[in-house]
Amino acid sequence: MLDIQLLRKDLSAVAQRLADRGVTLDTARIEALEAERKENQTRTQDLQAKRNQLSKQIGFAKGKGEDASALMDEVTGLGDALKSAEERLADIQEELSGLLMTIPNLPHESVPVGKDESANQELRRVGVPRHFPLPARDHVEIGEDLDLLDFPTAVKIATSRFVLMRGDLARLHRALTQFMLDTHTQEHGYQEVYVPFMVNADSMRGTGQLPKFEEDLFKLNNGMYLIPTAEVPVTNIVRDEIIPAENLPIKLVAHTPCFRSEAGSYGKDTRGMIRQHQFDKVEMVQFVRPEDSYEALEQLTGHAEAILKKLELPYRVVALCTGDLGFAAAKTYDLEVWLPAQNTYREISSCSNYEAFQARRMQARYRSEKNKPELIHTLNGSGLAVGRTLVAVLENYQRADGGVDIPEVLRPYMGGRSVIEREE
RNA sequence: GGAGAGAUGGCAGAGUGGUCGAAUGCACCGGAUUCGAAAUCCGGCAUAGUGCUUGCACUAUCGGGGGUUCGAAUCCCCCUCUCUCCGCCA
Numbered sequence: 001m002l003d004i005q006l007l008r009k010d011l012s013a014v015a016q017r018l019a020d021r022g023v024t025l026d027t028a029r030i031e032a033l034e035a036e037r038k039e040n041q042t043r044t045q046d047l048q049a050k051r052n053q054l055s056k057q058i059g060f061a062k063g064k065g066e067d068a069s070a071l072m073d074e075v076t077g078l079g080d081a082l083k084s085a086e087e088r089l090a091d092i093q094e095e096l097s098g099l100l101m102t103i104p105n106l107p108h109e110s111v112p113v114g115k116d117e118s119a120n121q122e123l124r125r126v127g128v129p130r131h132f133p134l135p136a137r138d139h140v141e142i143g144e145d146l147d148l149l150d151f152p153t154a155v156k157i158a159t160s161r162f163v164l165m166r167g168d169l170a171r172l173h174r175a176l177t178q179f180m181l182d183t184h185t186q187e188h189g190y191q192e193v194y195v196p197f198m199v200n201a202d203s204m205r206g207t208g209q210l211p212k213f214e215e216d217l218f219k220l221n222n223g224m225y226l227i228p229t230a231e232v233p234v235t236n237i238v239r240d241e242i243i244p245a246e247n248l249p250i251k252l253v254a255h256t257p258c259f260r261s262e263a264g265s266y267g268k269d270t271r272g273m274i275r276q277h278q279f280d281k282v283e284m285v286q287f288v289r290p291e292d293s294y295e296a297l298e299q300l301t302g303h304a305e306a307i308l309k310k311l312e313l314p315y316r317v318v319a320l321c322t323g324d325l326g327f328a329a330a331k332t333y334d335l336e337v338w339l340p341a342q343n344t345y346r347e348i349s350s351c352s353n354y355e356a357f358q359a360r361r362m363q364a365r366y367r368s369e370k371n372k373p374e375l376i377h378t379l380n381g382s383g384l385a386v387g388r389t390l391v392a393v394l395e396n397y398q399r400a401d402g403g404v405d406i407p408e409v410l411r412p413y414m415g416g417r418s419v420i421e422r423e424e
Numbered sequence: 425g426g427a428g429a430g431a432u433g434g435c436a437g438a439g440u441g442g443u444c445g446a447a448u449g450c451a452c453c454g455g456a457u458u459c460g461a462a463a464u465c466c467g468g469c470a471u472a473g474u475g476c477u478u479g480c481a482c483u484a485u486c487g488g489g490g491g492u493u494c495g496a497a498u499c500c501c502c503c504u505c506u507c508u509c510c511g512c513c514a
Binding site for chain 2: 004037038041042044045046048049051052054055056057058059060062063068071072073074075076078079242244363367370371373
């Protein structure tokens, strides 16, 4: 949520920066609502002040045993005008705040301006894609040939866009998760948290999934939602909290399944594990002082990169342009891992600074040195998407004999073994 | 699932219709005292919003929503959550 004060003070500047995102702000509507709000609010408050003053006089008079009927008549006369003014004001406020909830964050000044992903800026490439003598096979072929990856059975149990993994593949998936959590907690200073996988609507509003993106979520019959990312439960830890300044920064990491309806993605990435209704992710979340958040974004992105480096997977870092930014983000770096079978880089992590956008929705604050509560800045990033990392390992570490080498850092989690082979 | 109790400022906790935005204590901030600190004393100290003469005034907020009333933290209704006991249970 943007600061309403900013819209009041400089609406045209806000509209201009949103235009960079490809979002058109209905400034005329906002200005009209604001004018109406202002008029109604002053009138309502005047009437309330009058009522309060008269009511106090009544209490005073009655306390002294005087007759207060004249005063009571006067205040009764205010009744209807006051009530209608209050109702009108509430309507305007509701429309205004409803509107405000659907306005995305403003891009940071360092974000490249552009319409869509073609304007994203590649910052660096790390690692060199391996050369394959034969065309590289994709993870589906590799996994199915090993009898460890089973889509048909997953479809039978659930529906399409689910997966069943067996044996060494399931273990490799678990190994990746453990390795990521261990790295972030032991080397990067994060505290591991275990969180609910379903959350209420307030939490979804806090991080920005609601009210605009309900169709992307799985809603349960008790009014709750399956989490689309650990960002939601973890970030909402600080909703409605005032954090002592000395506790910042707070760095948390969680491993959770993520559930996405993938509405509107029919036909996209239908093959394999790239786009699923359910996938695991290790997510890093940071709560920081406003002045530290851009430094924190660089660090957090580095923490995600460290996983790819240790796994020796080639990747590149991309700064999303204004038109490709997510709703709540002020700035985002995507990490894209090399997938030889697709001969391209695919997103495996997204690291964002939300500035105060989520904090304002959540009323997440810290007590500053001035002893006044101020909004914190929130950040998060995948460290990493486990399913896609598994895909990257299978494809980049595939062997000519159909097996898969196990990256060195994962071997301790795989019983010391160095290769996955077909079991006869 | 059943029965009961409860939800008040950063925390603890008083307040059952009228200068109550809320006693008191703790924490915190400023000052006095001190060589310095502790202790003590004095003062300050919720959040959000509105208006304008930018320092003041006003409004709203005592779990959430609705109602009664001239007036609600206080009375009534609904909801949510917490605690205790019972039942069930990985």
